[in-house]
Amino acid sequence: MNFQLNEEQVMFVDMVRKFCQKEIAPIAGKSDSEHLFPSETLKKLAELGLMGVSIPEEYGGSGGDYFTYILLIEELAKVCASTAVIVSVHTGLGCMSILHFGTEEQKQKYLAPLAAGEKLGAYALTEPNAGSDAASLQLSAVDKGDHFVLNGSKIWITNASQADVFITFVRSEAGSKGAQGVTCLIVERDTPGLTISKPVEKMGLNASHTCELFFDHVVVPKENVLGEVGQGFKVAMQLLDGGRIAIGAQGLGIAEGAFEYAAGYIKERQQFGKSIAANQGIQWMVADMATEIDAAKLLVYRAASLKTEGQPHGKEASMAKRYATDTAMRVTTDCVQLLGGYGYSKEYPVERYMRDAKITQIYEGTNQIQRLVIARHLLR
Numbered sequence: 001m002n003f004q005l006n007e008e009q010v011m012f013v014d015m016v017r018k019f020c021q022k023e024i025a026p027i028a029g030k031s032d033s034e035h036l037f038p039s040e041t042l043k044k045l046a047e048l049g050l051m052g053v054s055i056p057e058e059y060g061g062s063g064g065d066y067f068t069y070i071l072l073i074e075e076l077a078k079v080c081a082s083t084a085v086i087v088s089v090h091t092g093l094g095c096m097s098i099l100h101f102g103t104e105e106q107k108q109k110y111l112a113p114l115a116a117g118e119k120l121g122a123y124a125l126t127e128p129n130a131g132s133d134a135a136s137l138q139l140s141a142v143d144k145g146d147h148f149v150l151n152g153s154k155i156w157i158t159n160a161s162q163a164d165v166f167i168t169f170v171r172s173e174a175g176s177k178g179a180q181g182v183t184c185l186i187v188e189r190d191t192p193g194l195t196i197s198k199p200v201e202k203m204g205l206n207a208s209h210t211c212e213l214f215f216d217h218v219v220v221p222k223e224n225v226l227g228e229v230g231q232g233f234k235v236a237m238q239l240l241d242g243g244r245i246a247i248g249a250q251g252l253g254i255a256e257g258a259f260e261y262a263a264g265y266i267k268e269r270q271q272f273g274k275s276i277a278a279n280q281g282i283q284w285m286v287a288d289m290a291t292e293i294d295a296a297k298l299l300v301y302r303a304a305s306l307k308t309e310g311q312p313h314g315k316e317a318s319m320a321k322r323y324a325t326d327t328a329m330r331v332t333t334d335c336v337q338l339l340g341g342y343g344y345s346k347e348y349p350v351e352r353y354m355r356d357a358k359i360t361q362i363y364e365g366t367n368q369i370q371r372l373v374i375a376r377h378l379l380r
């Protein structure tokens with residue numbers, strides 16, 4: 001495996017970086033403090049073909065590969081982790097679910113507008129009593145012949161405040177337990193009986209809106225089944241195998257963004273008559289951070305390469321997610337420390353990076369669940 005970016009990838013990263021510096025970096029702080037969903041930014045990303053970068057052109061995307069999509073998430077997270085997760089859930093879980101499991105009709109009807117960025121996607125798996133134990137989900141879908149009737153709720157749903165399409169996991173076999181009897185459905189936002197809560201107040205990632213969904217006799221036609229009835233849990237897990245690489249890329253980008261800022265700061269900041277970067281204690285922190293960021297990058301790029309080549313990648317995705325997001329937390333915490341009182345102040349961006357880093361250790365499977373997945377791969 002060669003992790004040196006090729007000419008085309010370098011050009012892509014350069015284009016995205018310029019876009020991020022011009023369009024996202026100047027508003028990222030305000031979007032966080034005022035909890036503003038970045039709708040205008042998403043429109044501009046769509047104009048550049050970046051809302052469906054890894055989706056084939058025939059389905060409204062840009063025809064790039066999975067690795068290119070991972071590079072996009074990394075670059076977005078360097079300036080705004082909220083924008084990165086919005087795009088990641090939309091593309092990696094929303095679009096890719098239909099690309100991999102959808103019928104031709106579903107691709108034309110749902111994937112094409114999603115990949116073009118005309119519509120936004122969300123992924124509804126988690127419930128109040130089914131978090132790490134996703135297979136215990138209870139959202140009931142009663143079979144009524146040509147449709148299902150849904151009753152129950154979902155929680156922590158990224159993009160829910162704006163999403164048009166929810167990839168929703170339901171229990172379609174009454175009395176079934178665990179992974180058996182779970183089905184994946186495409187649910188449209190304006191379906192009668194579906195209510196979406198106000199965004200939940202969170203520690204960080206404030207421009208990404210996270211809501212609860214309530215289903216009260218929501219009718220979903222059978223033609224909206226994604227994959228096969230009763231096989232939805234495998235759909236959920238396969239999607240998360242890819243999704244976790246993107247969260248690794250998000251953690252990597254957060255760490256890189258904070259590090260870049262702090263490295264610039266310590267060279268400028270004078271104390272005791274010299275730049276604080278001249279102190280060995282600071283230099284060791286810098287060396288450790290840079291080493292961990294590089295290790296995270298290699299793990300994320302390895303997992304992304306495997307997925308791009310169509311190779312098994314579940315273990316490597318979990319390793320990348322676990323390590324890169326732990327790195328994001330460690331590095332951002334150290335960056336706040338390097339800036340001292342300024343680091344703790346909202347006048348400087350590093351505290352936002354630190355707050356945003358925390359959730360990456362939790363969502364798309366906590367890092368404890370990643371260890372469980374890795375160990376199961378190693379020991380089976």
Ligand code: CAA
Pocket residue numbers: 085089123125126131132133134135156157158178179233234237238240241314363364365366369372373
């Ligand atoms: N690919 C395909 N199939 C898979 C699979 C995978 N990666 N992992 C499991 N399966 C299959 C198994 O083969 C098994 O099938 P059979 O019954 O035919 O043998 C079935 O699924 C059940 O598997 P397990 O027995 O391993 O299931 P489990 O109940 O022990 O759970 C788990 C496994 C890994 C703990 C899983 O529940 C899990 O990943 N939990 C974390 C949940 C999570 O990541 N949530 C993320 C929410 S989305 C989100 O966060 C998005 C966002 O907002 C940013």
